[in-house]
Amino acid sequence: MSHADFLFELGTEELPPKSLSALQNALQNSIVNQLAQLNLGHDQVKAYATPRRLAVIIDQLQLQQADRQESRRGPSLSAPEKAAQGFARSCGVELQDLEVIETNKGQYYSFEKRVSGAATKDLLASVIEQALADLPIAKRMRWGASRTEFVRPVHWFILMLGDELIDTSLLGLANGATTRGHRFHCQQDFNITSPASYAQQLRDQGHVIVDMEERKQMIRAQVAQEAAKVGANAIVSEELLSEVSALVEWPVSLCGRFDATFLAVPAQALISSMAEHQKYFHLVDDQGRIQPYFITVSNIISKDPAQVIAGNERVIRPRLADAAFFFETDKKSSLESRNLALEKVVFQADLGSLADKTRRIASLAGTIATQIDADSNKATRAGLLAKADLNTDMVLEFGDLQGLMGHVYAINDGEDSITAAAIEQHYWPKFAGDKLPESPEASALALADRLDTLTGLFGIGQPPTGSKDPYALRRATVGLLRIMIEQELDLDLLALINEAYSLHTSLKQDQTTTCTQLHSFITERLRAYYDDQGIKTEVYLAVNANKPTSPLDFDRRVKAVNHFLALDSASSLADANKRVSNILAKNGNGSESVNAALLEDANEVLLNTALSEVTLANQSRIENGDYQATLTALANLAQPLEAFFASTMVMADDEAIKNNRLALLSSIQVELARVANIALLAQ
DSSP states (O other), X not given: OOEEEEEEXXXXXXXOGGGHHHHHHHHXXXXXXXXXXXXXXXXXXXXXXXXXXXXXXXEEEESBOOOEEEEEEEEETXXXXXXXXXXXXXXXXXXXXXXXXXXXXXXXXXXXXXXXXXXXXXXXXXXXXXXXXXXXXXXXXXXXXXXXXXXXXXXEEEEEETTEEOOOEETTEEOOSEEOOOTTTOOSOEEOOOGGGHHXXXXXTTOOOOOHHHHHXXXXXXXXXXXXXXXXEEOOOHHHHHHHHTTOSSOEEEEEEOOGGGGGSOHHXXXXXXXXXXXXXXXXXXXXXXXXXXXXXXXXXXXXXXXXXXHHHHHXXXXXXXXXXXXXXXXXXXXXXXXXXXGGSEEETTTEEHHHHHHHHHHHHHHHHHHTTOOHHHHHHHHHHTTGGGGSHHHHHOGGGTTHHHHHHHHHTTOOHHHHHHHHHTTOOOSTTOOOOSSHHHHHHHHHHHHHHHHHHHHTTOOXXXXXXXXXXXXXXXXXXXXXXXXXXXXXXXXXXXXXXXXXXXXXXXHHHHHHHHHHHHHXXXXXXXXXXXXXXXXXXXXXXXXXXXXXHHHHHHHHHHHHTTSTTHHHHHHHHHHHHHHHHHHOOOXXXXXXXXXXXXXXXXXXXXXXXXXXXXXXXXXXXXXXHHHHHHGGGHHHHHHHHHHOOSSOSSHHHHHHHHHHHHHHHHHHTTXXXXXXXXX
């Protein structure tokens, strides 16, 4: 079957840099998925993106769909003749031309025909239209007098299969082989001769590096070289690197300098000002201290780079001066004095002001601190100051500095270092994989803040729904669970939710409903938490059946059950436990307790003895939370239980013996379920 390379390029005004990577990937995925649905094979796929274009190249795309056989089943032979004739007409044949097939429901009319595969070039236009419609664009725009919509105005496109252009129009434009190069370094349009030459032609003729990953590597290398020239190290965050690479088509890195007096401003404020507003990379020395330099990435090769550097230095100076001014102004007022203004800042319409939230989390943080042997006074104090920096000029200007500036200003006010650090760290972790609070006081406050938000929003009937989570409650939940589990804080989550509820004064939903609903929501997040660790869902379900209210206890049980699964006896014991559960579900639990005098069969005697030994040994293990040893000991019941079922009739004719054996199985069920419901582990 014949094949040819495929190229699609869409030329636009400058695309949103933070969305460029997502647009590139979504375009590629949609095209590839549609081709798979059309049964069109191909080799390597490569997506490209620059500020002014999105492109996809597919090597050796199949030029023709394979012929296929289509079968349609019609009405039954017993159906009215009109139904059969109608089916024949829909197939374009006479009734006598239909086949009759045998099914398990009787004889039916059937029609088969061979369908010729369509030419790929006839399918590509609709594929591209659908791919553009699938792009994750929050808000599309119109331009000129056209009704056409896209994320930015579109100026050209190329849809090419081999060396042939597809005869079609798109977004009000006609297809053509013409593309445009760099906005400043390439003044003439030029033609792309083939998909294979696309990237090289744009590099050589258009002065454009179309591969985003290549631009990233160029920027990374250039930034390192520029930093080395001034004896410093560049800090290149992946987020900023991605954004900068989406702003340039031909990156040129240049190093500038700012006044060293600005180093008196907290480093993170300088970094935020440079990165957020100017897209500059900052530099540090070998000890990690910020240096008075920055690196900017230009989209032009200047004949006089010094002028470009000087221009950037002029731009950054007032930005840093603003930060320095805000910093000095903020220090004139204490954090505590700023709490009064929080009375007028709404946290959530039904949950009161930020001042209300501050008082709630301070109280809850003190309660949690007491339970984890932290300093309750310091945790409470940190809670009272936790949101005060939201009213500072620095945080109002640089929102990502919340918490950090609270830490800095608390130290300036003479607050205890643990209290000050907790103000910053109660926001940790901010994202997946982020660091956790470093002190127990900070952990107590971090938990209190999240529990207050979760309880309040669930209490007013605003839990996350589907994909909508405007208050990031799922992220808050994962952070809460990570703190409890990874820092080994043995806290009763349900009790804390009830405590958080009691601190609210006007929740719409009753306490029992809210707390039960929220606890279930948080526990359900553990499913994904363990899935990310490669732990089977069955393990989560087996532990969740016991409804542990402490996430740390839940985690210890999960780890123990996961270890138990590796034991040779695990499978047979899980199967046996499932059998026990089925028998008891149908026949009840028998006698109140096992009567050793009624044990007749040797195997039931052995089973009872083994059970007594395991129960006695596991009592202290359960109390100490040693679930792994508990489950390992349960393996000693596997062989006696198997022998019991092989030789003993549970449902004996003698009612007393039957009830005694049911009582024995009931005792076994209780023991096997002490850690988790291992019956759920049975395949």
